Amino acid sequence: MIELRGVQKSFGSHEVLKGIDLTVGKGSVTVILGPSGSGKSTLLRTINHLEKVDRGHVRVDGELIGYRLDGTKLHELPERLVLRQRAGIGFVFQTFNLFPHLTAVENVAEAIRRPDARERAITELVRVGLAEKTDAYPRQLSGGQQQRVAIARALALDPKLVLFDEPTSALDPELVGEVLDVMRDLARAGTTMIVVTHEIGFAREVADTIVFLDDGRIVEQGPPAEVLDSPKHDRTRAFLSKVLV
Secondary structure: EEEEEOOOOEEEOEEEEEEEEEEEEEOOOOEEOOOOOOOHHHHHHOOOOOOOOOOEEEEEEOEEEEEEEEEOEEEEEEEHHHHHHOOEEEEEOOOOOOOOOOOOHHHHHHOOOOOHHHHHHHHHHHHHHHHHHHHOOOOHOOOHHHHHHHHHHHHHHOOOOEEOOOOOOOOOOOHHHOOOOHHHHHOOOOEEEEEEEEOOHHHHHHHHEEEEEEOOOEEEOOOOOHHHOOOOOHHHOOOOOOOOO
């Protein structure tokens, strides 16, 4: 489903991604772990071309993202074509990014913009457990409920995959569970997901593959039992010793 080859990304003189090779299978859940500043969020943002790669390429379902290949040269696609590609890649951010003047159902429907948008929006809100909150405004919702609206919005376009960038980091601890429950349901339904998170219990339970990223490089990857319980690299062991308490 997803293929990254030799992906490099710098901001000025700071090299954030230093040659990422990663393959993600259809219907699988990949969890990315790593310390702050390791490049996790930047990696996610290259997958839907919110960040342009400096070298390498990203393919989703066989399609080159953000560029067309002309012989051996890459040429960036026009914005309208990038937006069309991006519509097939759901993205759930740390912050909810809801329109405060729109209700929950209107926030979701705004992303769809088709005749049956409201009906589809209601369907997705029901899916994330918000059947009773369709006409509530963001200010009337808890943080967990707002994030579930954001997830419904991401799902409403029938994406090929969904990217989650620390979706619970802005929530109070008692609200984290309701968002993770929705993500568990998506995983059971076979949704292709890449999740940046520090929720190790969720990673152990749901992930097919865990990727440990440090200083812009993949240090280690494998099944949860292998990476979390028997890490091969000193850097992975050091990181896990601080988060597995």
